[in-house]
Amino acid sequence: MTRYAFEPAPATSVAIQGRAERFPVRRVYCVGRNYEAHVREMGHDPDRSPPIFFCKPADAVVEVADGEEGRFPYPGETSNCHHEIELVVAIGEGGRDIPQDQARRHIFGYAIGLDMTRRDLQRAAAKAGQPWETGKAFDASAPMGPIHAVQDTGYLDTGALSLHVNGETRQQADLSQLIWNVDETIATLSRLFELQPGDLIFSGTPEGVGVGEVRRGDVMSGRFDGLGELRVRVI
Ligand code: MN
Numbered sequence: 001m002t003r004y005a006f007e008p009a010p011a012t013s014v015a016i017q018g019r020a021e022r023f024p025v026r027r028v029y030c031v032g033r034n035y036e037a038h039v040r041e042m043g044h045d046p047d048r049s050p051p052i053f054f055c056k057p058a059d060a061v062v063e064v065a066d067g068e069e070g071r072f073p074y075p076g077e078t079s080n081c082h083h084e085i086e087l088v089v090a091i092g093e094g095g096r097d098i099p100q101d102q103a104r105r106h107i108f109g110y111a112i113g114l115d116m117t118r119r120d121l122q123r124a125a126a127k128a129g130q131p132w133e134t135g136k137a138f139d140a141s142a143p144m145g146p147i148h149a150v151q152d153t154g155y156l157d158t159g160a161l162s163l164h165v166n167g168e169t170r171q172q173a174d175l176s177q178l179i180w181n182v183d184e185t186i187a188t189l190s191r192l193f194e195l196q197p198g199d200l201i202f203s204g205t206p207e208g209v210g211v212g213e214v215r216r217g218d219v220m221s222g223r224f225d226g227l228g229e230l231r232v233r234v235i
Pocket residue numbers: 030031032084086115202204205
């Protein structure tokens with residue numbers, strides 16, 4: 001039996017809707033600039049240049065149970081924290097160099113997630129040619145709802161994705177508007193990293209983050225057709 005110098009951190013896991021078993025999280029990959037109008041609002045030209053990938057630590061995931069209101073602690077060292085609503089793809093079967101037409105076999109299910117962002121730190125880092133971690137990979141930066149198994153949802157190519165703050169619509173798009181669709185994203189990512197069961201992919205956020213700032217007390221409500229609601233209060 002392995003003896004540790006101290007108790008290892010507990011593994012992150014997320015509920016699976018309608019099942020007793022939980023989904024153990026291994027890695028969290030995120031896609032940047034994946035909806036045209038969002039690319040424009042961030043000051044770039046949308047094109048088919050390769051997708052931008054970055055990671056968050058697995059323990060940045062904060063699970064919000066179905067029908068409950070989660071809590072997002074406003075992070076330190078920022079005065080411009082933004083929401084990014086995203087469809088999360090959960091990987092159930094690993095692989096490398098996955099062909100695009102085989103990508104679906106690797107999908108376990110889907111969830112609604114928030115890629116919370118310290119926009120001021122991210123912009124400063126990008127401007128200086130520095131990494132994005134302090135802007136993107138901070139503690140509790142990835143609130144998400146339960147995973148819905150693909151057996152229940154079918155494969156998702158379309159579906160309305162939206163984010164509302166205190167009842168006001170802030171972000172809205174259809175999954176079909178992704179620049180790099182889910183199959184292409186899985187194929188491309190698997191050429192860079194060997195995917196494993198338990199990996200999560202935040203697939204990118206639509207436009208509207210230009211007004212995406214949150215303040216303490218705000219209630220964010222993310223929705224995706226068929227996946228219910230992700231409700232999170234900023235505290
Ligand atoms: Mn994002």
